[in-house]
Every structure is written in C-alpha cells, then in structure tokens.
Amino acid sequence: MASLPKIQKAIFQPDKMSTDVVMINDHPVPNINKDLGEHLIQVKATAITNGELLWTKNFPPPAHLVVNKVLVPCNDVAGVVVDGPASSPFQPGAEVYARSNYVRTGCAREYSVLVTEEMAERPKSLSWAESAAVPMSAETAWQALFVHAGVEARSGSADGLKVLVTAASGGVGVWMTQLAKWAGAEVIATCGPRNIDSVKVLGADEVLDYTKTSVKEWSQKGGNQVDIVLDCVGGAALADSWWAAKEGATVIGIFQPPSSTRPDELREKNVKNLFFIMASNGTQLKQVTELIEHGSMRPSVDSVFPFADFQQAFSKVKSGKASGKVVLEVAHQ
Structure with a gap:
C-alpha cells in the first residue's frame, strides 16, 4: 500500500x-x-x-x-x-x-x-x-416500505395496494416512489409544479401539485384513500395525509412522528403510525445496487x-x- x-x-x-x-x-x-x-x-x-x-x-x-x-x-x-x-x-x-x-x-x-x-x-x-x-435516501425508503410498512421486498408484492408519497421529488421521496412502484403499488405522489413531469417518470400513477391541491382535498374528492402513507416532509402535509389513510392503513413519517400531527377529528381512526430513523444496512444497500444496475432505478x-x-x-x-x-x-x- x-x-x-x-x-x-x-x-x-x-x-x-x-x-x-x-x-x-x-x-x-x-x-x-x-x-x-x-x-x-x-x-x-x-x-x-x-x-x-x-x-x-x-x-x-x-x-x-x-x-x-x-x-x-x-x-x-x-x-x-x-x-x-x-x-x-x-x-x-x-x-x-x-x-x-x-x-x-x-x-x-x-x-x-x-x-x-x-x-x-x-x-x-x-x-x-x-x-x-x-445510500441514506434509498435505505430510508427501503426500510419505510419493506420493514416498517410490512411490504415484502420483491416485485409485485404490493399489487392492489395504494401508496401515498409526500415530497416525492426529494432525495428520499424519489426512492419511495420508485420502490413502491417496483413492488406493484398504485402510487400517488405530491410535489411542486416544476417537478411533476420528473415524478411521473419515476412511476407515480397520480401526481398532486401541493400548491394547488392538498392531500386532504384530494382525499375528500371521490373518497380517495390509501393503504400506506410515506411522509417525507412533516407539518401540514403529514397532517393532511391522515385524511387519506383508510381504516387499517399505516402512516410512516421520517421527518416527525405522525401522531404529533393527527387531526382531532381522526383520533378514533384505526391507523397504525410510526416514526423511525434509518439504520445503515449494507445488505439492503446491495439490493438497491442490483435494482440500479438492472436499470430499474436512479x-x-x-x-x-x-x-x-x-x-x-x-x-x-x-x-x-x-x-x-x-x-x-x-x-x-
């Protein structure tokens, strides 16, 4: 050496x-x-x-x-x-x-x-x-979806599930969107107007411009509900996400605990919620590497x-x- x-x-x-x-x-x-x-x-x-x-x-x-x-x-x-x-x-x-x-x-x-x-x-x-x-972004998304939300880490394992990703154009959000889509979920994503097209390219089935439509408003139009919320921003966006979570859904926050933003009107709603801090995991990162090398993700x-x-x-x-x-x-x- x-x-x-x-x-x-x-x-x-x-x-x-x-x-x-x-x-x-x-x-x-x-x-x-x-x-x-x-x-x-x-x-x-x-x-x-x-x-x-x-x-x-x-x-x-x-x-x-x-x-x-x-x-x-x-x-x-x-x-x-x-x-x-x-x-x-x-x-x-x-x-x-x-x-x-x-x-x-x-x-x-x-x-x-x-x-x-x-x-x-x-x-x-x-x-x-x-x-x-x-590493941090991909591992956080992997753990949110495949560890804490309980989805199996394989293609097609989330068929029939709806997943909401907030701040989908951010460092973690892009991975949550791509991984949820790879797993087979229908993905609803939020972002600002200049990132709508890029989030669609990631695989989002529906993209909400948060400057025009809040998640709460979206959820109250036609009874839109999701099985999993993956929140990357906290605050009002996380509070609104509670309205989109169906009975028995899971709400996961990486910015702040979802329980701290739960609307009073939804105190009795049967929703699992948790906050976590990612843990470095080379085995998971190796799996991410394989998806990147196969051309599936960026x-x-x-x-x-x-x-x-x-x-x-x-x-x-x-x-x-x-x-x-x-x-x-x-x-x-």
Missing part, C-alpha cells in the same frame, strides 16, 4: 450549536481498528443531508457510542477502499458506498472510515457523485459542487430549494 498523508482537508463544524462550517487543512488521516471491521476509504464524493448540522445539538448520541467523534459532517459517501481487514469482502481498490453511522466522524474529508456491515459495492453505472446520493441529484465550494453547497441545501441531493466532489475523478 502506498504511503498515506498524515493530514488531510476536511469540512469542520466548530460549534454544534451553530450551522457554520469551515475548511481545515490539518485534520488527521484516521487510523482504523481492523478488529472492529473498520476500513479506510479514500472519499470520492459525499452528499449533504438537510438539517444534519443540527443533529448533534438536537439528537446527541449516547456518550458510550461516541468514539473520538470530530464534528465533520456528511455521512453519505462513495469512495475506494484503501485498507481494511484481511477477511473483509471489500479489499483495497474496491469501489464502495455507504451511509456511515453518525456517531462517528463524518465523511466530508479526503479519507474516512466505514465498517463492513454498512458498506456495499457501488453501482458502476452511476458516477461517483450519483453513487454518493444513494437517484435524484440536484447539484454537484467541488470540495472547495462547500459553502455554496451547504447554502443550497439550507435554502430548501434543492430538488434531490446536493453532492460534494472530494477527490478529482
């Missing part, structure tokens, strides 16, 4: 109470513990998740799980294995991607650390930037910025105007 530098460039968050980030040039290249399944990764690209700069403040991880964490953001990553355990399926040179656990230092740096169980070989049909946009990338332009990238995410993931190219391709 060629000698590695001892220090690297990294994006750093000086204060967990603030969303300010800076570039530092003297962040140490990490040492790995191979006994724990750790791999050193040369980062090619990493994607930003909306709101992640507030996670440590709002959702502090248990102290016993945090091991030498430095406030480097971005846990979605695609890169090349530099070193790892001899028994690992991901040997040096392997092109991988993953959603790293946020209790560890993030991946907005030239070299980062991944563990075996969160990794998968990246889809070779995608660019590095597109690969980095996949990620949604809003924009790609050079590493040096990280401030513009974070500003784009903060603006709320990104349609899909915002990605940083860390290494020259």
Whole structure:
C-alpha cells in the first residue's frame, strides 16, 4: 500500500450549536481498528443531508457510542477502499458506498472510515457523485416500505395496494416512489409544479401539485384513500395525509412522528403510525445496487459542487430549494 498523508482537508463544524462550517487543512488521516471491521476509504464524493448540522445539538448520541467523534459532517459517501481487514469482502481498490453511522466522524474529508456491515459495492453505472446520493435516501425508503410498512421486498408484492408519497421529488421521496412502484403499488405522489413531469417518470400513477391541491382535498374528492402513507416532509402535509389513510392503513413519517400531527377529528381512526430513523444496512444497500444496475432505478441529484465550494453547497441545501441531493466532489475523478 502506498504511503498515506498524515493530514488531510476536511469540512469542520466548530460549534454544534451553530450551522457554520469551515475548511481545515490539518485534520488527521484516521487510523482504523481492523478488529472492529473498520476500513479506510479514500472519499470520492459525499452528499449533504438537510438539517444534519443540527443533529448533534438536537439528537446527541449516547456518550458510550461516541468514539473520538470530530464534528465533520456528511455521512453519505462513495469512495475506494484503501485498507481494511484481511477477511473483509471489500479489499483495497474496491469501489464502495455507504451511509456511515453518525456517531462517528463524518465523511466530508479526503479519507474516512466505514465498517463492513454498512458498506456495499457501488453501482458502476452511476458516477461517483450519483453513487454518493444513494445510500441514506434509498435505505430510508427501503426500510419505510419493506420493514416498517410490512411490504415484502420483491416485485409485485404490493399489487392492489395504494401508496401515498409526500415530497416525492426529494432525495428520499424519489426512492419511495420508485420502490413502491417496483413492488406493484398504485402510487400517488405530491410535489411542486416544476417537478411533476420528473415524478411521473419515476412511476407515480397520480401526481398532486401541493400548491394547488392538498392531500386532504384530494382525499375528500371521490373518497380517495390509501393503504400506506410515506411522509417525507412533516407539518401540514403529514397532517393532511391522515385524511387519506383508510381504516387499517399505516402512516410512516421520517421527518416527525405522525401522531404529533393527527387531526382531532381522526383520533378514533384505526391507523397504525410510526416514526423511525434509518439504520445503515449494507445488505439492503446491495439490493438497491442490483435494482440500479438492472436499470430499474436512479437517484435524484440536484447539484454537484467541488470540495472547495462547500459553502455554496451547504447554502443550497439550507435554502430548501434543492430538488434531490446536493453532492460534494472530494477527490478529482
């Protein structure tokens, strides 16, 4: 193995109470513990998740799980294995991607650390930037539909079911739409007017322009009801989604607990509801890779910025105007 530098460039968050980030040039290249399944990764690209700069403040991880964490953001990553355990399926040179656990230092740096169980070989049909946009979004959608909603993870398993996806043009929404359609569901999706055509291309059977028609209004026209609600935005959209859920339906939120928005008029409605935070899972990500390689699915990338332009990238995410993931190219391709 060629000698590695001892220090690297990294994006750093000086204060967990603030969303300010800076570039530092003297962040140490990490040492790995191979006994724990750790791999050193040369980062090619990493994607930003909306709101992640507030996670440590709002959702502090248990102290016993945090091991030498430095406030480097971005846990979605695609890169090349530099070193790892001899028994690992991901040997040096392997092109991988993953959603790293946020209790560890993030991946907005030239070299980062991944563990075996969160990794998968990246889809070779995608660019590095597109690969980095996949893990968190796709795994969240996979777990919402195939774990928490109880749909079997195979083509045709959702035949006869109706699924509502809110914010279907966002990073997670595009995966929920594609996976639900692949499983055979009739998909009703919401988005803004400029994304209607792109959401239809993803496979949505009906697309609601939320600026013109609310889900509540839609549900009250002709008694429209769905079996599963997959909500990606929370707030009023999630509250309205309760009206579209039929008796015995499941409402899943990834932004906030659905119970917090349940309308008073629907307190007695028999609807299962839950909120969850995705868990990195390389086995699920491998299945997503296979769907991508078969040409069935694609990620949604809003924009790609050079590493040096990280401030513009974070500003784009903060603006709320990104349609899909915002990605940083860390290494020259």
